[in-house]
Amino acid sequence: MKGRKLLMIPGPIEFDPAVMEAMGAATTSHVAPDFIEAFGQALERMRQVWLAPDGQPFIVAGSGTLAMDLAAANLVEPGDRALVINTGYFSDRMASILERYGATVDHLRAPVGDRPATKDVERALGQADYKITAITHVDTSTAVLADVENWTRLSRQAGSLTIVDGVCSVAGEVLRQQAWGVDVALTASQKAVGVPPGLALLVAGSRAMDAFRQRRYPVANYYADWNNWLPIMEAYEARRPSYFGTPAVNLVAALNVSLGQILVEGMEARFERHYRMGRAVKAAVAALGMGQVPLRDEVAAHTLTAPRYPEGVDSSLLGHIKAAGVIVAGGLHPAIKTEYFRIGHMGVTNVGDVLATIGAIEQGLVAAGYDFEPGAGLAAAQALLVD
Numbered sequence: 418m419k420g421r422k423l424l425m426i427p428g429p430i431e432f433d434p435a436v437m438e439a440m441g442a443a444t445t446s447h448v449a450p451d452f453i454e455a456f457g458q459a460l461e462r463m464r465q466v467w468l469a470p471d472g473q474p475f476i477v478a479g480s481g482t483l484a485m486d487l488a489a490a491n492l493v494e495p496g497d498r499a500l501v502i503n504t505g506y507f508s509d510r511m512a513s514i515l516e517r518y519g520a521t522v523d524h525l526r527a528p529v530g531d532r533p534a535t536k537d538v539e540r541a542l543g544q545a546d547y548k549i550t551a552i553t554h555v556d557t558s559t560a561v562l563a564d565v566e567n568w569t570r571l572s573r574q575a576g577s578l579t580i581v582d583g584v585c586s587v588a589g590e591v592l593r594q595q596a597w598g599v600d601v602a603l604t605a606s607q608k609a610v611g612v613p614p615g616l617a618l619l620v621a622g623s624r625a626m627d628a629f630r631q632r633r634y635p636v637a638n639y640y641a642d643w644n645n646w647l648p649i650m651e652a653y654e655a656r657r658p659s660y661f662g663t664p665a666v667n668l669v670a671a672l673n674v675s676l677g678q679i680l681v682e683g684m685e686a687r688f689e690r691h692y693r694m695g696r697a698v699k700a701a702v703a704a705l706g707m708g709q710v711p712l713r714d715e716v717a718a719h720t721l722t723a724p725r726y727p728e729g730v731d732s733s734l735l736g737h738i739k740a741a742g743v744i745v746a747g748g749l750h751p752a753i754k755t756e757y758f759r760i761g762h763m764g765v766t767n768v769g770d771v772l773a774t775i776g777a778i779e780q781g782l783v784a785a786g787y788d789f790e791p792g793a794g795l796a797a798a799q800a801l802l803v804d
């Protein structure tokens with residue numbers, strides 16, 4: 418029996434063998450010519466993946482929370498006001514980080530599983546002079562998808578800088594940083610970007626860099642300070658050796674491989690593939706008689722799905738799904754934690770993985786004693802996956 422399980426949580430995900438090969442290669446010096454080339458190329462490729470041709474990319478060792486910290490530490494000054502369009506757990510985290518650097522934060526909330534209406538965003542933005550508007554593109558705790566394009570337009574009209582937490586969206590959900598006017602789009606390596614955990618990734622647009630250059634106070638976080646990292650990014654891109662903090666050499670090499678693969682697939686094809694996988698999993702979940710945390714299709718993400726346990730089934734289902742070969746994740750949002758689970762489907766996840774996962778969920782539901790017609794979920798997914 419095959420021992421290894423399929424990892425279908427919303428990050429870390431399954432990784433491509435070529436990416437893992439780069440991870441396992443002999444570690445080189447951070448100023449070795451081949452590493453300088455890989456780092457420089459990864460920065461150039463980030464601009465293409467983020468669809469931000471004029472943006473300033475940053476690659477720093479750390480998790481997604483560090484990417485949030487980088488954005489907040491460099492843009493917030495004591496006394497600034499920030500609006501957090503709050504769609505769940507990770508929006509709360511962003512608010513805490515903004516506050517830590519001295520911002521006064523207002524929240525625009527929606528009920529769990531929903532997102533604020535555009536007219537409410539517009540009204541909220543008119544209520545104060547917000548230097549920053551923070552949006553969580555996909556809140557991984559609820560699988561709710563934000564309307565980044567429209568909210569960013571409104572934020573820009575109101576003179577606010579828009580920070581998008583794209584940890585569960587970049588390279589999966591449609592995100593056109595420059596065309597939409599997003600000032601900072603950040604993520605981490607372990608989700609749709611397709612690299613093991615350990616890199617904080619961020620692209621800052623020209624307005625964000627200008628705001629950073631015009632700061633009145635020093636950045637309150639030494640490690641996160643762009644004054645330390647900007648010369649390093651510029652040096653690697655110019656293929657010159659440099660040093661501030663030792664980069665995560667193997668992870669950066671792996672990132673360059675993964676970004677190369679992403680660009681070979683092409684951003685539009687990649688967005689379409691994630692859309693299709695997301696719809697297929699949701700159709701399967703519905704066909705199995707399970708509800709979902711997002712209240713409506715149009716507010717549901719495509720990089721993960723958050724099914725509610727059906728009547729009579731609890732979190733022991735996850736163990737049964739695992740016994741059938743697939744690892745999915747439990748609930749995360751504190752208000753509904755025990756009521757749902759989460760399936761990640763991003764990065765190199767393919768049609769076969771999606772079908773294997775639905776099959777394992779069906780096996781798990783049978784083991785949990787749930788009354789349904791086995792095969793119904795697979796058929797619903799298959800109907801959307803075959804051409």
Ligand code: PMP
Binds near residue numbers: 557
């Ligand atoms: N934001 C979102 C939307 C996330 O999903 C996560 C991680 N699940 C984070 C931020 C934090 O990232 P990390 O766990 O890598 O620090």
